[in-house]
Amino acid sequence: MSATRTIKKIKIDVDKCNGCRACEVICSAFHAQPRYSSVNPARARIRVIRDPLADIFVPVYAGEYTDAECAGRDQYTIDGKTYEECAFCRSVCPSRDLFKEPDSGLPLKCDMCESDPTLTEPLCVQWCLADALVYEERTEEVEKAPSAEDVDVGLEALANEHGWANVLDAIARMSVKTGRES
Numbered sequence: 001m002s003a004t005r006t007i008k009k010i011k012i013d014v015d016k017c018n019g020c021r022a023c024e025v026i027c028s029a030f031h032a033q034p035r036y037s038s039v040n041p042a043r044a045r046i047r048v049i050r051d052p053l054a055d056i057f058v059p060v061y062a063g064e065y066t067d068a069e070c071a072g073r074d075q076y077t078i079d080g081k082t083y084e085e086c087a088f089c090r091s092v093c094p095s096r097d098l099f100k101e102p103d104s105g106l107p108l109k110c111d112m113c114e115s116d117p118t119l120t121e122p123l124c125v126q127w128c129l130a131d132a133l134v135y136e137e138r139t140e141e142v143e144k145a146p147s148a149e150d151v152d153v154g155l156e157a158l159a160n161e162h163g164w165a166n167v168l169d170a171i172a173r174m175s176v177k178t179g180r181e182s
């Protein structure tokens with residue numbers, strides 16, 4: 001049995017990013033309480049790692065929260081400039097303050113702006129006039145676990161063909177066998 005799910009993706013073209021930070025501004029405004037009541041990039045779910053002198057700007061999206069630091073560290077050197085450890089990591093973790101609500105310290109995560117179903121594209125993409133952020137969607141087939149109703153229908157069909165006694169016998173035999181093997 002299969003169903004479909006939608007995969008949402010934002011493609012980031014670092015070469016097109018000019019460091020304007022409009023993405024941070026609109027994301028923080030969208031997530032303000034009440035919505036659009038304030039702007040504070042520290043609340044944004046996207047942050048632009050900037051090095052204006054080297055003309056390098058790398059947008060990074062807030063990802064999963066983890067309560068454990070990595071055992072190791074990553075450090076990138078791009079065009080001769082070495083960036084801080086963990087600079088391009090999406091995780092919200094205890095080793096740095098990035099992607100944490102400034103007042104409460106609670107973790108922030110990009111939610112693709114899903115709380116507003118009228119949006120055709122995430123707001124950071126709409127506000128990125130340099131086209132460094134491009135939104136794409138695709139659907140994928142996924143296996144769907146049978147529901148309780150599906151199981152009822154299947155058992156009823158078997159009982160109609162073989163009789164309830166035989167079906168119950170078979171279930172009992174299988175559960176004993178499964179118990180032995182587990």
Ligand code: SF4
Nearest residue numbers: 017018020021023128
């Ligand atoms: S809005 Fe676009 S160009 Fe501006 S900082 Fe964000 S990703 Fe870069």
Ligand code: SF4
Nearest residue numbers: 027110112113122124
């Ligand atoms: S997709 Fe929405 S929530 Fe995620 S960073 Fe962009 S504006 Fe913020």
